[in-house]
Amino acid sequence: xxxxxxxxxxxxxxxxxxxxxxxxxxxxxxxxxxxxxxxxxxxxxxxxxxxxxxxxxxxxxxxxxxxxxxxxxxxxxxxxxxxxxxxxxxxxxxxxxxxxxxxxxxxxxxxxxxxxxxxxxxxxxxxxxxxxxxxxxxxxxxxxxxxxxxxxxxxxxxxxxxxxxxxxxxxxxxxxxxxxxxxxxxxxxxxxxxxxxxxxxxxxxxxxxxxxxxxxxxxxxxxxxxxxxxxxxxxxxxxxxxxxxxxxxxxxxxxxxxxxxxxxxxxxxxxxx
Amino acid sequence: xxxxxxxxxxxxxxxxxxxxxxxxxxxxxxxxxxxxxxxxxxxxxxxxxxxxxxxxxxxxxxxxxxxxxxxxxxxxxxxxxxxxxxxxxxxxxxxxxxxxxxxxxxxxxxxxxxxxxxxxxxxxxxxxxxxxxxxxxxxxxxxxxxxxxxxxxxxxxxxxxxxxxxxxxxxxxxxxxxxxxxxxxxxxxxxxxxxxxxxxxxxxxxxxxxxxxxxxxxxxxxxxxxxxxxxxxxxxxxxxxxxxxxxxxxxxxxxxxxxxxxxxxxxxxxxxxxxxxxxxxxxxxxxxxxxxxxxxxxxxxxxxxxxxxxxxxxxxxxxxxxxxxxxxxxxxxxxxxxxxxxxxxxxxxxxxxxxx
Numbered sequence: 001x002x003x004x005x006x007x008x009x010x011x012x013x014x015x016x017x018x019x020x021x022x023x024x025x026x027x028x029x030x031x032x033x034x035x036x037x038x039x040x041x042x043x044x045x046x047x048x049x050x051x052x053x054x055x056x057x058x059x060x061x062x063x064x065x066x067x068x069x070x071x072x073x074x075x076x077x078x079x080x081x082x083x084x085x086x087x088x089x090x091x092x093x094x095x096x097x098x099x100x101x102x103x104x105x106x107x108x109x110x111x112x113x114x115x116x117x118x119x120x121x122x123x124x125x126x127x128x129x130x131x132x133x134x135x136x137x138x139x140x141x142x143x144x145x146x147x148x149x150x151x152x153x154x155x156x157x158x159x160x161x162x163x164x165x166x167x168x169x170x171x172x173x174x175x176x177x178x179x180x181x182x183x184x185x186x187x188x189x190x191x192x193x194x195x196x197x198x199x200x201x202x203x204x205x206x207x208x209x210x211x212x213x214x215x216x217x218x219x220x221x222x223x224x225x226x227x228x229x230x231x232x233x234x235x236x237x238x239x240x241x242x243x244x245x246x247x248x249x250x251x252x253x254x255x256x257x258x259x260x261x262x263x264x265x266x267x268x269x270x271x272x273x
Numbered sequence: 274x275x276x277x278x279x280x281x282x283x284x285x286x287x288x289x290x291x292x293x294x295x296x297x298x299x300x301x302x303x304x305x306x307x308x309x310x311x312x313x314x315x316x317x318x319x320x321x322x323x324x325x326x327x328x329x330x331x332x333x334x335x336x337x338x339x340x341x342x343x344x345x346x347x348x349x350x351x352x353x354x355x356x357x358x359x360x361x362x363x364x365x366x367x368x369x370x371x372x373x374x375x376x377x378x379x380x381x382x383x384x385x386x387x388x389x390x391x392x393x394x395x396x397x398x399x400x401x402x403x404x405x406x407x408x409x410x411x412x413x414x415x416x417x418x419x420x421x422x423x424x425x426x427x428x429x430x431x432x433x434x435x436x437x438x439x440x441x442x443x444x445x446x447x448x449x450x451x452x453x454x455x456x457x458x459x460x461x462x463x464x465x466x467x468x469x470x471x472x473x474x475x476x477x478x479x480x481x482x483x484x485x486x487x488x489x490x491x492x493x494x495x496x497x498x499x500x501x502x503x504x505x506x507x508x509x510x511x512x513x514x515x516x517x518x519x520x521x522x523x524x525x526x527x528x529x530x531x532x533x534x535x536x537x538x539x540x541x542x543x544x545x546x547x548x549x550x551x552x553x554x555x556x557x558x559x560x561x562x563x564x565x566x567x568x569x570x571x572x573x574x575x576x577x578x579x580x581x582x583x584x585x586x587x588x589x590x591x592x593x594x595x596x597x598x599x600x601x602x603x604x605x606x607x608x609x610x611x612x613x614x615x616x617x618x619x620x621x622x623x624x625x626x627x628x629x
Contacts (some may be wrong), residue, residue: 140443147407157513170357170359172357172359173359173361175324175326175346175353175359175378176353176355176359176360176361176420177361177372178326178345178346179324179346179347179349179351179352179419179421179430180347180372180373180376180421180424181350181373181376181377181424182347182349182372182376183345183347184347186376187347190372191361194363195361195362195363213380
């Protein structure tokens with residue numbers, strides 16, 4: 001009882017801030033999106049959901065989110081595994097290098113891709129020089145560009161979750177599996193993977209929700225034509241002054257994030273003992 | 274019959290810092306060999322080399338004459354039991370034990386039979402569906418043993434398997450481990466820092482120090498006839514003092530220390546009279562008397578230990594520890610006593626840089 005009260009008192013300030021500046025506005029937004037003069041209506045949802053631009057952005061967001069999460073998991077697992085096996089000093093160094101992209105300014109970091117992906121960027125100049133292309137190909141303002149940008153941004157989150165999960169899998173377990181006849185891959189699949197799946201789920205959740213809600217990266221690398229939900233939302237609110245439409249997009253994005261979290265939480269394996 | 278041989282192994286984890294250098298040893302078929310030594314002596318590295326988890330820089334691992342040096346761990350078919358059990362926490366007892374059989378693609382029906390048999394052997398029937406987290410330490414250790422044995426290992430490797438158990442359980446498991454190993458006739462290497470454990474279990478003991486073999490032999494040999502001061506120290510010969518050989522007669526040596534005479538039999542009879550020696554005696558090989566021949570001293574303190582009483586006695590040779598296997602305290606602090614040693618249990622080492 002005392003512990004509960006103490007916990008409550010200690011979290012009160014944070015709670016007040018959250019309720020006042022997050023929960024209340026969120027609730028108001030939600031209510032507003034469903035109100036029509038004096039009554040309730042779903043009409044706004046029907047209208048936004050039937051727009052082609054919305055559906056394209058929705059599908060693109062989900063697709064890119066899934067793609068980035070998948071690649072982050074595939075690329076991240078081996079790296080995280082290798083890092084978790086290093087001695088403490090080297091591990092700390094690598095971990096701080098991993099976090100580095102998260103600490104650079106998002107706009108600068110994203111614009112840096114122009115140097116690589118632009119019309120006269122490194123890739124295009126290379127292709128031209130090697131004779132692999134006759135004129136510069138379009139790399140910027142494509143889904144691929146957005147995916148690369150998101151991957152750069154969110155891979156660290158996957159790595160961090162996986163490394164901390166893998167650190168908690170004792171090396172002896174893997175060795176025990178090996179001594180019992182499992183080759184490296186089977187030892188990984190039957191023992192290391194199930195025991196680090198928690199990290200994969202957490203990392204996946206972070207990367208996916210991050211990818212479908214990120215704004216700066218799709219705005220800069222996707223431009224105004226390749227819209228994701230976040231950029232569509234901005235366009236509706238700031239360019240088209242369609243506040244009601246923007247609210248609907250915001251609610252859809254929120255539901256996606258919350259729903260996905262709930263789903264992944266169910267996927268989490270039984271707590272390892 | 275020689276079964277396993279480590280042949281001139283040099284191995285380590287960091288370049289230029291070998292843990293074992295030119296290390297050779299052999300294990301006989303069906304033998305239980307203990308690698309005994311303090312932490313850092315290389316006993317675990319030896320075991321890991323045999324298991325295949327560390328690759329020797331030089332030398333060979335031979336099993337029945339076949340070169341196993343480069344065989345990966347999963348193809349060796351050696352059973353491993355760890356100090357912390359290393360059970361798979363996400364798998365039930367049944368699945369833990371079945372793991373090795375599944376890796377070998379043993380038919381399902383046979384898996385069921387062999388797992389049941391293994392669990393019966395370690396007396397864990399009925400716990401198949403539990404997760405490791407729901408078991409006691411002793412039970413976990415049995416699961417780990419069953420898991421290693423069910424694959425019918427060519428070699429059983431045990432890395433301090435009993436160190437995490439409490440004293441009472443440990444004694445029980447020791448007997449059982451020995452019984453199971455005998456019953457199956459499996460060749461085993463047992464790594465431990467606990468000399469009592471090594472004595473109780475082993476057919477043969479290798480005592481290691483800084484990556485080398487310090488002494489190798491039957492438990493009794495190591496226990497009663499330590500070959501070096503290091504072994505004596507490790508085996509509990511706590512009382513030490515300097516002496517000089519006075520006379521040697523038919524396997525019996527007369528030593529003088531601080532003007533007193535001590536008899537020692539057997540060991541070091543090749544030492545000529547006049548040579549300086551270090552004498553090592555176990556506390557339990559000394560006895561206190563109220564008079565007669567021996568080293569005079571005074572009882573400083575006593576400690577009742579249940580089945581024995583330990584006395585600290587101040588003598589001219591320094592403080593001696595004496596343990597009497599009695600349940601009553603016979604001597605009190607301040608009492609004048611005479612300490613006598615059983616000549617059979619006095620160990621003598623030549624002293625380097627011989628002086629007076």
